[in-house]
Amino acid sequence: MMLCRREVLTGSASLAVAAVLAACSAGGGGAVSSASPAGTDGASAVPVNSAPVVLKSVWKGEALTTRVGPAVVQGGYTVVKMEISVDSGERFLLGSSMFGDGLNINTLAAVKLISLRENVVYREVGRTPKGIGYIEPDSPAELLPVFGAVPDDMDSIELLLPTTGVALGVPVVDAPVAGFDVTAAIANAQIDESIHSGPFELNSLVVAADRSSDTEKADTSTTVNVSGDVLFATDSADLSDAADGVLALVVEQLELYPSGGELAVTGHTDDVNTDEHNQGLSERRAKVVADRLGELTDLSGWETTVSGKGESEPRVANDSDENRQLNRRVEIVLTPADSDEGSAATTGAGSAAGSGDMPEPVGPVGRGPDGVDIEIDGVPARISLDSVTRYAGYLIGTVKISSEQEVSVPLFLMQIPDDLLFIRMWSSYATSGCTLLKGNSRHLVVDFINSDENSIVLAGYISGTMVANDVRSLPVVWPDTGEDTVTMDMIGEDDAFGQHLAVRLTDIPVVEA
Template sequence: MRLHHPLRAVVGALLAGVLPAAALAACTGGADPTPSASASADPGPQPEDVVATAVIPAGGVDLEVRVHPLVRAGEHVVLTVDFVPVDGVGDEGYVTLSGFGVTSFVADGSHPVNVRLFDLENDVAHHVGADAEGEPVVAPEEWDWVRSERGTRLQMPFAAPPADVEALSLLVPGAPLFAQVPIVDGDVPSGAHPDDVAAAASAAASASATASASPSASAPADDAEPPEVLDLDAVVAAPTFPLESTSAELHGAVRTTESTERVEVTLGSDVLFAFDSADLTPEAADAVALVAQRLAEREPGTVDVVGHTDDQADDAYNLDLSRRRAQAVADALGAHVDASAYPVRVEGRGEQEPVADNGTEEDRALNRRVTVSLTSTVVTRTDVTTAGELPPFDAHVGTAGTPLRVENWARAWEVDASARRVHGHVVVDLTVHAADEEDGLGWAVSFLRGFSSHRGGDTVTPHDITARGTVLQGASRLFPLDYMVGADETWPDGEWFTASDLDAGAWIDGGQTRTYSFVYPRLDADTVVFQAGTGIAFDDDFRLLDVPVAPEVVTDRGGAPRP
């Protein structure tokens, strides 16, 4: 049960919570007739202002998402979002918002966990605050029911970022990523929908006018149930998670996973070494140089070089081979990095820590690897390399700007994409349009769904996550940013959420369009390639070429572009 404290209040109290102080002063005759020197200054966005909008499909109807500024409230920021039907709620007379929860294996996935804030400058994900029972603290309790044309309002608390952070990105299922939602000071907006507030203000003004005209007239009784109040005192945890980025470069030979605190580079042994050898091949030079580049982006610290093998020989032999290979990589790194600043520790672990089953040659190749890791903070950033040619792809291929038709057993879809930069990260906005007029089917976008992690090992992702979408540039592949939300005995390497929609199973009716946003590592490119799937396993995998990447737009607190 969610912990809320609904309060019964008079209309005057309701108005005091949502009307600016100047407006109240004007109503009571208390306004200062002499303008102050700063009266003409732009105060910036106010808590009840709408700073961004988008349209999402929900239950067969389109809803306009109206985003208000984030309001600082002590150690939290409060998000206020309205969902308003574009053309009414349809024949049923109501709409239920779905897709706001998560089919999770480890973490709590209750609605509306899929609504998240991201600090993409500092690479941090924010989850909704939860109560002592682990349930999200929201208001009103039935925020996910749209029963009238006025819509519904959702309020959620999150951990406040540092004081110098002026805006955060917001991901609402079905909408493009809202890149910069400003953070403001002030009173948290009322839990009432703005239409209710306007009606209350009109009634109060009418009552005031009646009372002035006839002082003996009694004021009308206020029997209306007041809006629920977001109970910030009920929040016992508002978790944040460091975002990690993963990229595969040099045709997948070098895979880099990094956060603000740590970098791990995995080198495929089949590129570094000949069969049953610990001597580096000529092709290994580029891979080792790339590892050195990633280390140079970090403050000095101890570098761990660890070798791994598959299970095709006995344990003792594999342990020795893995150590000799790790030493070869460490020796090669010595020509690129300062050993006094980046001392190296070498270890071989043989076949003890596979990242895939050893049942196929492809999986055994994944297990034959050398990892280089450094726990150290970032001092500079280098973009992912973009050399090489795109890998072949045997499925649907189109060019961004012209919708690509993708058909599967459910229906025909049209997909298109654009991209932009947010704090250097590439953000792809994929639009999926149901290219028929069939209603009530409830079909989801199956070509984005999955629950396997690119990380391998004993990791897992939510069941319907959209992480099958990757970005390619040359021979390099970028995976959506992700973060670990928890681990258990079944998944000791953790469950990973992505900076993309966590529920690809949302309903899209015929003629409707839904947007899926994906946040990727930093990459300096004018165009990218977006790909769903591998082009091998499913006949509705697709690739979109020449997706334009719009330049970074930096705005001030009011949303105006900065020069």
């Protein structure tokens, strides 16, 4: 089943970026004290003071150190300081694509400011005509992305760098102690007033491995979509033998809320047959599902409504057999009287989804910390995931892909297959295919829906050319599965976009932030 916290656009403040390269003066505010948290290639520890968070990565074959923070809120914006240095101390061309979003390669558009504790993200949508340029010896590059203002009481934030990692617990401080000129950073930023900054709430997605159901979970409601092809035979309103197994997932959600609430059951069809026929079929199917739920659990505390929408509200266009299958569904919306009951019931337990056997792997299998040999466009490479960090109800990891030879990376290598992609319409270059497999459920990459109604994943991306001895760092944020070790699985199915990477990494330890 898909467990998704469907989010609402809650703000529209503009934001922008100042990508300013500057030499750091001796004794400046960017110096890292002995109390600085030690970054370790992935999500780093939460700092206890105003020192920056340190991340290690490799870009174009060069080992880099990135210091993130502090952040400052001023004049309706949040400015975050980033310093990047080359570990070798040699002059290095950082280039213009390290932090771009594919369409805007010479910007910091793919950097995301996040509050995982508040389940929100802010977009960096400033545009600068300049590339990132060179890092000089003993003179780190200073980047100052500018976002919309976070709340006054927020003392730390997270920052996702798409080719580096996720910096956890970046301190938010007052301007006088920031160690950089906040006013100048905002003045130099190119503010695009037409683009909303957020905050946008985060969606946590869990999908049944057989694609039989999916769920959206918001703060006040839960929406479960159950496949009509699993519940019913073609053009029938009689429940199948497999129906109870899928409806048990709905019962599990209902029983999280002993105080009850409102329950809406709605039938939907594809566009085959007439409008009148489909309307009647959808109504009959909804009633049968509602009746069966009442037999499987006590609905006396739930005010239940039943309706059918026929073919009038498709999830996706009815332009293929696969899409019509997505549209044939029964939608069940729970609006509990006390939404806190569900949170209390699952505290410390992670997601309840994950019973049953894991599907068989499609590609090579190995322990995540050890890594697994793969091929990229016929060139030998290796993928690994040393650990994931548990923080504020999420798991954060940095997937590493390395190659000893130069290789051109296919655009869709890390993409999830299109039957799942079309539900969210994720960008092709992002690492949306990295799922955490728990039993027969896939926990997908966390995403958010921006003001343009586009779904954007909290993950890195890999595209273009990897040089010899390159190591790409691909940060990924998942919902917490509640386990001590996790399994990352990439499905690797053929679809209209080509072949995606198939691999399974097991025994990945979960560490506490």
